[in-house]
Amino acid sequence: xxxxxxxxxxxxxxxPNRYPAIEKxxxxxxxxxxxxxxxxxxxxCCPAPGVFRSFNKVDWMVAGARNLCIAEQLDADILxxxxxxxxxxxxxxxxxxxxxxxxxxVNEKLKLLGDYEFQGTIDVRHVAEVLGYEIGxxxxxDHIIRKLNVKAAIHYGCHFxxxxxxxxxxxxxxxxxxxxxxxxxxxxxxxxxxxxTCCGAGGGLKAYSGDASMTIFGEKMKNIDNVxxxxxxxxCPFCHLQYETGQDYLNKNKGCNYDYPVIHLSQLVAYxxxxxxxxxxxxxxxxxxxxxxxxxxxxxxxxxxx
Amino acid sequence: MSETKEEHREYKTDEDFDRAFFKDIERKTNIWxxxxxxxxxxxxxxxxxxxxxxxxxxxxxxLGDLTVLKDPDIxxxxxxxxxxxxxxxxxRPTDVIMELRNYATKLGNISPNHRAVVGYLQKFGHAVPINxxxxxxxxxxxxxxxxxTAFKFKQEGDDKDLKxxxxxxxxxxxxxxxxxxxxxxEEK
Numbered sequence: 001x002x003x004x005x006x007x008x009x010x011x012x013x014x015x016p017n018r019y020p021a022i023e024k025x026x027x028x029x030x031x032x033x034x035x036x037x038x039x040x041x042x043x044x045c046c047p048a049p050g051v052f053r054s055f056n057k058v059d060w061m062v063a064g065a066r067n068l069c070i071a072e073q074l075d076a077d078i079l080x081x082x083x084x085x086x087x088x089x090x091x092x093x094x095x096x097x098x099x100x101x102x103x104x105x106v107n108e109k110l111k112l113l114g115d116y117e118f119q120g121t122i123d124v125r126h127v128a129e130v131l132g133y134e135i136g137x138x139x140x141x142d143h144i145i146r147k148l149n150v151k152a153a154i155h156y157g158c159h160f161x162x163x164x165x166x167x168x169x170x171x172x173x174x175x176x177x178x179x180x181x182x183x184x185x186x187x188x189x190x191x192x193x194x195x196x197t198c199c200g201a202g203g204g205l206k207a208y209s210g211d212a213s214m215t216i217f218g219e220k221m222k223n224i225d226n227v228x229x230x231x232x233x234x235x236c237p238f239c240h241l242q243y244e245t246g247q248d249y250l251n252k253n254k255g256c257n258y259d260y261p262v263i264h265l266s267q268l269v270a271y272x273x274x275x276x277x278x279x280x281x282x283x284x285x286x287x288x289x290x291x292x293x294x295x296x297x298x299x300x301x302x303x304x305x306x
Numbered sequence: 307m308s309e310t311k312e313e314h315r316e317y318k319t320d321e322d323f324d325r326a327f328f329k330d331i332e333r334k335t336n337i338w339x340x341x342x343x344x345x346x347x348x349x350x351x352x353x354x355x356x357x358x359x360x361x362x363x364x365x366x367x368x369l370g371d372l373t374v375l376k377d378p379d380i381x382x383x384x385x386x387x388x389x390x391x392x393x394x395x396x397x398r399p400t401d402v403i404m405e406l407r408n409y410a411t412k413l414g415n416i417s418p419n420h421r422a423v424v425g426y427l428q429k430f431g432h433a434v435p436i437n438x439x440x441x442x443x444x445x446x447x448x449x450x451x452x453x454x455t456a457f458k459f460k461q462e463g464d465d466k467d468l469k470x471x472x473x474x475x476x477x478x479x480x481x482x483x484x485x486x487x488x489x490x491x492e493e494k
Binding site: 013014016017018020023024040042043044047048049050051052053054055057112159162163173198200202203204207208209212213216279281284 | 391422467474475476
């Protein structure tokens with residue numbers, strides 16, 4: 001049995017190395033909600049499902065299994081905040097639990113990397129799914145001290161829900177898990193055209209052909225700009241990076257004038273739970289530096305009665 | 307034969323390679339179930355803006371046309387899984403493209419940018435390494451200057467993890483020498 005209310009916190013690459021404020025926020029949120037967060041020492045890149053799986057699927061599984069083994073040794077489920085990390089680790093974990101032949105093959109190769117053996121004792125979770133289903137909108141209400149009044153364009157990304165037969169979270173054609181959750185934080189989610197399409201960063205495309213990646217993204221931004229949200233809300237640091245650097249690219253090269261703040265779900269929830277805006281880290285980002293969350297303080301009923 | 311051995315097998319002739327390729331793709335995907343309906347191409351986010359035509363790639367493989375392994379289009383997929391979700395014959399086109407990319411890599415058809423990313427993983431343990439500015443931000447936010455990943459241990463002098471990565475994982479075929487290629491052309 002894994003430890004209850006404890007997570008091995010898988011950092012990945014982009015969050016600790018580009019958007020540390022998301023790491024700060026996630027720790028803040030989970031600890032306030034009563035979870036213990038364990039460091040996964042010596043962890044590496046998940047490795048990314050777009051690039052590394054394309055080069056060598058077996059090595060991709062071995063490197064991913066090594067990360068899973070680190071969490072198994074901590075006896076805790078893994079928490080990720082990134083669709084890519086979630087995609088890789090959840091898929092490898094599930095596959096190796098079910099496929100004995102591949103498990104043996106991977107374990108054989110894992111010996112070359114050190115004292116690791118995949119056991120299949122833990123699960124891999126995504127912060128959006130933990131917040132959306134385990135805490136739930138009903139559970140977060142007691143913990144928030146601020147309620148916003150903000151219109152958000154929500155971007156799910158691809159690997160959080162798809163492939164649905166492996167993720168088993170909810171339908172990929174009409175998900176509502178994030179919308180339902182952030183409603184209690186005072187977020188009005190605005191629908192826009194082709195909301196669920198890819199941001200254009202995945203699959204190694206951003207590295208392979210920046211132009212193609214930006215063409216896909218430019219269309220996405222056009223559709224978002226049509227509904228004029230206050231913020232863009234994502235659940236993945238790679239989409240986060242694409243929205244940040246992509247807006248900057250379109251402004252510089254395509255004559256656009258976008259300045260939508262890009263906010264990860266963890267950052268938003270941390271702010272509503274009382275973290276100061278300076279730790280949300282918008283000042284470090286490229287877009288929406290002047291955006292102020294604001295919002296009203298939530299007055300608890302018991303306090304009113306006193 | 308175990309899969310590890312197969313990965314490192316040397317293909318003596320092109321025919322050996324072809325046979326291994328088709329055997330492998332048959333085992334790992336549902337490609338023969340394809341009825342060429344085109345749902346994949348119609349659902350493709352990348353294909354709307356680029357030359358990627360998933361249906362046509364799958365058709366070529368079914369017909370034994372291995373030029374797809376040199377086709378740059380297979381690298382335009384964003385792995386968004388729309389086709390995978392919607393395919394009425396459960397071909398799992400995303401998995402097919404992944405297998406094709408694996409074989410393309412074996413043939414050395416990898417972009418320099420992708421090679422660089424593999425280098426980052428082996429050197430830093432991350433596809434995106436940290437920089438000085440982010441180190442400063444981390445301290446300002448009250449986090450450890452370096453996250454407790456393999457790279458931190460390497461900085462502290464313990465580089466056994468990443469050495470093993472470099473030794474045993476993602477061994478890409480060497481870059482073909484451009485000058486050598488030129489000479490060959492001139493000879494022709």
